[in-house]
Amino acid sequence: MRSLSVPSSPVRDLLALTSRPEVISFAGGLPAPELFDLDGLRAAADRxxxxxxxxxxxxxxxxxxxxxxxxxxxxxxxxxxxxxxxxxxxxxxxxxxxxxxxxxxxxxxxxxxxxxxxxxxxxxxxxxxxxxxxxxxxxxxxxxxxxxxxxxxxxxxxxxxxxxxxxxxxxxxxxxxxxxxxxxxxxxxxxxxxxxxxxxxxxxxxxxxxxxxxxxxxxxxxxxxxxxxxxxxxxxxxxxxxxxxxxxxxxxxxxxxxxxxxxxxxxxxxSDLDAHVRRLCATYRERRDALVGALAAVLPEGAVRTDPDGGMFVWVRLPGEVDAAVVLRRALERDVAFVPGASFYAGEPDRATMRLSFTTGAPEVIREGVRRLGEVL
Amino acid sequence: MRSLSVPSSPVRDLLALTSRPEVISFAGGLPAPELFDLDGLRAAADRxxxxxxxxxxxxxxxxxxxxxxxxxxxxxxxxxxxxxxxxxxxxxxxxxxxxxxxxxxxxxxxxxxxxxxxxxxxxxxxxxxxxxxxxxxxxxxxxxxxxxxxxxxxxxxxxxxxxxxxxxxxxxxxxxxxxxxxxxxxxxxxxxxxxxxxxxxxxxxxxxxxxxxxxxxxxxxxxxxxxxxxxxxxxxxxxxxxxxxxxxxxxxxxxxxxxxxxxxxxxxxxSDLDAHVRRLCATYRERRDALVGALAAVLPEGAVRTDPDGGMFVWVRLPGEVDAAVVLRRALERDVAFVPGASFYAGEPDRATMRLSFTTGAPEVIREGVRRLGEVL
Incomplete structure (x- = not known):
């Protein structure tokens, strides 16, 4: 019989972090619910x-x-x-x-x-x-x-x-x-x-x-x-x-x-899905810019971050031998969350990495989250 | 790499038989669509x-x-x-x-x-x-x-x-x-x-x-x-x-x-699901009775069939060394279908067996289907 000690997925455990309402979370990979085309989908469901x-x-x-x-x-x-x-x-x-x-x-x-x-x-x-x-x-x-x-x-x-x-x-x-x-x-x-x-x-x-x-x-x-x-x-x-x-x-x-x-x-x-996707892109673009811009001000000298052309994620590598899991623990004390990058490695992980999602926060919320993160960094 | 010659499921192949509109099918295992609580489910979907x-x-x-x-x-x-x-x-x-x-x-x-x-x-x-x-x-x-x-x-x-x-x-x-x-x-x-x-x-x-x-x-x-x-x-x-x-x-x-x-x-x-289930049971009971009763008149001497207390299926064993797959081929020529029982065996199949579902036909349709089946038997 297969071992029942399979560890639960890190994504799953981390989703738990985001449920406290006071937490500003960069940990998810969720689309922004306020952008769902509720009316269009309701009409479709009805038909x-x-x-x-x-x-x-x-x-x-x-x-x-x-x-x-x-x-x-x-x-x-x-x-x-x-x-x-x-x-x-x-x-x-x-x-x-x-x-x-x-x-x-x-x-x-x-x-x-x-x-x-x-x-x-x-x-x-x-x-x-x-x-x-x-x-x-x-x-x-x-x-x-x-x-x-x-x-x-x-x-x-x-x-x-x-x-x-x-x-x-x-x-x-x-x-x-x-x-x-x-x-x-x-x-x-x-x-x-x-x-x-x-x-x-x-x-x-x-x-x-x-x-x-x-x-x-x-x-x-x-x-x-x-x-x-x-x-x-x-x-x-x-x-x-x-x-x-x-x-x-x-x-x-x-x-x-x-x-x-x-x-x-x-x-x-x-529905006009292309128009909907343009709306998504316009909003997510602002949020990416807010995250990338705010990070520039708080990341320590020597840190590297991506500035993606699309999608949902910015990837950061902190300088030196920092463990992002330790950073996360301290970040959670300040009510901000992200995913330590180690889970994404098949081989030897680079523990100084972090994944930040920018899709679910308004720019001012993103900036406040990064400010809190800056206190930890 | 795993072999790609996996046979497609018999259920799947058989579903194809039931798609010609002139076929009276006892082959499915489908609930009766006319009994779906469309209004109740629509109200639920809306909320x-x-x-x-x-x-x-x-x-x-x-x-x-x-x-x-x-x-x-x-x-x-x-x-x-x-x-x-x-x-x-x-x-x-x-x-x-x-x-x-x-x-x-x-x-x-x-x-x-x-x-x-x-x-x-x-x-x-x-x-x-x-x-x-x-x-x-x-x-x-x-x-x-x-x-x-x-x-x-x-x-x-x-x-x-x-x-x-x-x-x-x-x-x-x-x-x-x-x-x-x-x-x-x-x-x-x-x-x-x-x-x-x-x-x-x-x-x-x-x-x-x-x-x-x-x-x-x-x-x-x-x-x-x-x-x-x-x-x-x-x-x-x-x-x-x-x-x-x-x-x-x-x-x-x-x-x-x-x-x-x-x-x-x-x-x-x-919704009152209990009341809905009582309606399902009342209709399916009639359909079971129609199938079981009609089969009694056409099954050859020595055939055995179940008379289930519930569910969707009657099981028949024909006497002698009949192959129900051969019966099915002839039945389809008369526009009636069922599932030969052999597919349901893990070990040596009893090829003289048949599964008949009674849920999707009105009693008069069931009786007509069994009449056609009787011509083959």
Whole structure:
């Protein structure tokens, strides 16, 4: 029987920190609830509730939703047919389905270091061996990746190439081509986790990796552009993998909520999601600027922080041998929270790192939070 | 890398049979859509859509829903605290979570023969070895179970003890006590899958196995009493298993749709679900009677069929060496469908068996379907 001593996820434990109302939290990765399009979603829900959407439904997903998502991906530069899509219960489920269908205990997964911790946990739960590949401000290092491929023979490369969690970094176009050359050379499958790319606050879009190679599985979600409570995500996968993924999805939950799928399909069709995303971007841009600007004034000499073009996160490295977990404990005494970066490492963690999310606070709240943080630093 | 030749589930392939409108289908396991409480659910959905229910939510489930479900289980004779419950994306997910958290490749699972085929598939996907235990009209045979426990040392016993899928049989109270004695003697955990027990058309309720032993994990669902499209189920588990189950659930999909959970919580609180279940039972009782009565007139001498006290299924064994798959092919030519029983066997299948669901047809449609079936038989 599998050990029951599995530790609970750091994300989960940290969510507890943010529940005290007096805490200004940079710890979450939540969209701003005041920006949810409540009226648009209410109208969609009202139209979507029918006898059909209350009944069992196909495992692959609602036909209308697959069409809407395929059209949106295609319009954004990733040509997609509805039958290349599997609708999932959030993109977290897509991640688990890919892991279950493609990996087995002992399989090797390569990841950029640092990376999304729920992905790391997913790989560990599957008994996979995770190998860290270093990166820099331009994203994962293709030369280091080639060495890892040579040495460790990974079966999967997991990346958040655009506005990465936790660093906010984007893999640039040149590096994308190099990463794909390495992948193509060895037949390495790539899992492109893409929850944030619509949240761009400056610069031009970089094409999805999946647009250039059939080795790429692409994960998307309604959680960041719409609402996460509905748990609607999607997986765009090569045709030959789809049967195994569908069987795995069927065992997982038969299908994603037919009602929620219909709500999202209706919303994508009837609402102006582009206008909504522009509103999100305008607000989040201000909040990013507030965080990045305020940090500049309080971070000690020698600290490094990212200034992301989009997404939800700023990544900070404090100078010297500071442990950010100790900083967090003291920060919580001053009612401010963030996530120590160590949890995002597959290999030896850099304990002087911190992840700060800027999406849920108004600029003045962000500035007050950073002021409190400055007292600790 | 895991083989991608996993066969698609028989349930799935068979659902395709039922889509031609001229087919009278006994093949499904669907609730009758015309009985969905559309108005009640619409009112609940309207109240449930808020900024809170559009946001990320706790993995364990909505606090209000856990309270409502705990109260309902307690009122039905299974004393339950909210913190003993994990809300899942349908009870199919609960099944997969239990399998993932408790079993590993090579683990042995004992099942009543025949049993729910999606459970069998779940166990096979996990690499478990499934051992069949025979039963009769009173349910699984405790003596045969004791022999299997002695010989194969299973880690889990999976049962649908009330109105079983596919047979419609119920494990009687005396046998329940015997099964639990066998389990307690060897520390065998029992997974009690209980989707149907509220759909009782005659006789008195039999207490849930989970009411008598801490070795029992209990699965329930809103799918059969409410609506399956919402994908809301629950797992009642012993305290010491909960941490591992929650971590597994988090990796699976972070949490079940917060919106759907709020819809169901509101519905359980504000609607008269007992009255709705009485309406379901009145209609399904008529449909069961129509099927059982009509079959009596067309089944050949020597055929055996169940006459279930509740649930959704009648189980037939044809006399002699008939293959029900051949019967199905001929039945489809006459626009009538059912599920050949062979898929429900973990061991050597009895190919002369058939599962017929009576929930989705009006009595006159059921009688016409059985008449067509009679032409084939």
């Amino acid at each position: 979507a509730l029918t006898r059909r959407t209350l009944q069992y439904a196909p495992t692959e997903g609602d036909a209308d939703l697959r069409e809407q998502v395929a059209a949106r991906l295609t319009a954004r530069g990733l040509p997609t047919r509805p039958d290349e899509l599997l609708i999932t219960t959030g993109s977290q489920q897509a991640l688990t389905l890919v892991v279950t269908a493609l990996l087995e205990p002992g399989s090797v997964v390569a990841v950029e270091e640092p990376t999304y911790l729920a992905a790391l946990q997913c790989f560990h739960l599957a008994g996979a061996r995770v190998v860290a590949v270093p990166g820099d401000e331009r994203g994962i290092d293709p030369v280091a990746l080639a060495e890892v491929v040579e040495r460790d023979r990974p079966e999967l490369l997991y990346l958040v190439p655009t506005f990465a969690n936790p660093t906010g970094r984007t893999l640039d176009a040149e590096r994308r081509a190099e990463v794909l050359r390495v992948a193509e050379r060895s037949g390495l499958r790539v899992l492109e986790d893409d929850p944030y790319s619509e949240l761009r606050y400056r610069g031009d879009a970089v094409p999805a990796l999946a647009a250039s190679s059939d080795l790429v599985l692409h994960l998307g979600t309604f959680s960041k552009i719409g609402a996460p409570g509905l748990r609607v995500g999607w997986l765009r996968a090569p045709e030959e993998l789809m049967p195994a993924l569908v069987v795995t999805k069927q065992a997982a939950d038969l299908h994603t909520s037919a009602f929620d799928q219909a709500v999202v399909a209706d919303y994508l069709r009837e | 449930a859509l808020t900024r809170r229910t559009l946001q990320y939510a706790p993995t364990e489930g909505d606090a209000d829903l856990r309270e409502q479900v705990a109260a309902r289980l307690t009122a039905r004779g299974l004393p339950t605290r909210p913190d003993e419950l994990l809300i899942t994306t349908g009870s199919q997910q609960a099944l997969t979570l239990v399998v993932t958290a408790l079993l590993e490749p090579g683990s042995v699972v004992a099942v009543e023969e025949p049993t729910y085929l999606a459970a069998l598939q779940c166990f096979h996907l996990a690499g478990a070895r499934v051992v069949a235990v025979p039963g009769d009209e009173r349910g699984i045979d405790p003596v045969a179970l004791a022999e299997v426990v002695e010989r194969d040392r299973p880690e889990l016993l999976y049962l649908v003890p009330t109105f079983a899928n596919p047979t419609g049989r119920t494990l009687d109270a005396e046998r329940r006590a015997e099964v639990l004695r066998v389990a307690e003697r060897s520390g065998l955990r029992v997974l009690e899958d209980d989707p149907y027990s509220e759909l009782r058309y005659r006789g008195d309720a039999v207490p849930a196995l989970a009411a008598s032993s801490d070795l029992v994990l209990h699965l329930g669902t809103f799918s059969k009493i409410g609506a399956p499209g919402l994908r809301v189920g629950w797992l009642r588990a012993p305290e010491e298993l909960m941490p591992a189950l929650v971590v597994t659930k988090q990796a699976a999909d972070l949490h079940t749709s917060a919106f759907d959970q709020a819809v169901v919580a509101d519905y359980l609180r504000e």
